[in-house]
Amino acid sequence: xxxxxxxxxxxxTVGKILSVxxxxxxxxxxxxxxxxxxEKPRQIVSGIALYYPNEQDLVGKKCMFVTNLxxxxxxxxxxxxxxxxxxxxxxxxxxxxxxxxxxQGTKAK
Amino acid sequence: xxxxxxxxxxxxTVGKILSVxxxxxxxxxxxxxxxxxxEKPRQIVSGIALYYPNEQDLVGKKCMFVTNLxxxxxxxxxxxxxxxxxxxxxxxxxxxxxxxxxxQGTKAK
Numbered sequence: 001x002x003x004x005x006x007x008x009x010x011x012x013t014v015g016k017i018l019s020v021x022x023x024x025x026x027x028x029x030x031x032x033x034x035x036x037x038x039e040k041p042r043q044i045v046s047g048i049a050l051y052y053p054n055e056q057d058l059v060g061k062k063c064m065f066v067t068n069l070x071x072x073x074x075x076x077x078x079x080x081x082x083x084x085x086x087x088x089x090x091x092x093x094x095x096x097x098x099x100x101x102x103x104q105g106t107k108a109k
Numbered sequence: 110x111x112x113x114x115x116x117x118x119x120x121x122t123v124g125k126i127l128s129v130x131x132x133x134x135x136x137x138x139x140x141x142x143x144x145x146x147x148e149k150p151r152q153i154v155s156g157i158a159l160y161y162p163n164e165q166d167l168v169g170k171k172c173m174f175v176t177n178l179x180x181x182x183x184x185x186x187x188x189x190x191x192x193x194x195x196x197x198x199x200x201x202x203x204x205x206x207x208x209x210x211x212x213q214g215t216k217a218k
Contacts, residue, residue, distance in 0.1 A: 001179050002118050007191075009111050010119050014195060064205065070110050082116075086123060086207050086215045094211045096173065098195050098203035106195050108205065 011068040012084050015042075016104040020055045023075060030055055031077055036067060037105030045072075045079035051093040062104060063095040120177040121193050124151075125213040129164045132184060139164055140186055145176060146214030154181075154188035160202040171213060172204040 015034040018041055023029040028047040035041045044065060052058055064084040072079050087093040098106070124143040127150055132138040137156040144150045153174060161167055173193040181188050196202040207215070 002120075002177050004178060006115075007119055007175055007178060010116055011111075012193075066116055068111050069113060069116060084121075084217055086211050086217050088211065088215055092208070092210050094207035096205040096207060096217065098205060099201070101201050102195050102197065102203045106197055108193055108195050 009068075010066065012064050012108040013067040014062055014098055014102055014104050014106045014108075015044075015065045015067075015081070016062045017058050017060065020058045022049060022055060023077060026075060029075060029077075030058070032058070032083075034065060034081065035104050036065075037103065042067075042080040043078060044081045044083065045074040045077050046083040048083065048085070048093065051087075061095065061097060062100065062102070063097050064108060118177075119175065121173050121217040122176040123171055123207055123211055123213050123215040123217075124153075124174045124176075124190070125171045126167050126169065129167045131158060131164055132186060135184060138184060138186075139167070141167070141192075143174060143190065144213050145174075146212065151176075151189040152187060153190045153192065154183040154186050155192040157192065157194070157202065160196075170204065170206060171209065171211070172206050173217060 018033045021031045032044045033041045066082045127142045130140045137158045141153045142150045175191045
């Protein structure tokens with residue numbers, strides 16, 4: 001069990017994916033540039049390549065990201081956030097996509 | 110900024126809404142019964158009635174809930190979780206609905 005204050009610490013934000021690149025010599029890693037209606041887009045590394053045989057399908061999608069984690073370096077690539085999505089042990093995966101009229105930068109609560 | 114451990118404390122889970130009732134003498138409050146693939150459904154109170162003029166539209170939807178908050182009593186009704194959704198200051202609102210093939214009980218990560 002957690003308190004409401006514990007919950008409030010975590011910032012989950014709508015981001016719009018602007019571009020996607022596979023990270024060479026990895027099976028799973030994609031490098032996303034994501035717009036959060038901030039001064040500039042953020043680079044975010046995510047391990048979802050196996051769910052997107054054509055990774056360009058992700059471009060233009062709005063989905064949810066954790067946006068106040070400490071930056072991490074993954075295989076030499078800085079990641080300034082983390083995709084927030086659902087997956088099952090049997091291989092099903094889903095982004096969490098809000099309605100299209102919700103602007104990027106909107107925080108979940 | 111938070112640590113990955115701070116983030117991991119918060120449990121956000123796919124729930125399927127089984128039934129919805131307006132809470133009398135309130136404008137905004139709905140009482141939801143939500144299936145998380147647990148032994149029995151949970152009662153969750155949510156302040157989203159104004160977004161659903163026909164609140165029965167919510168029945169059958171799968172969406173996201175924070176499921177490890179301490180229970181709260183809201184206007185006399187126990188709430189064992191909290192809807193996790195997005196809304197803007199201009200009145201737009203969206204549930205976060207995973208693809209239909211993601212079963213209730215699945216945790217976001």
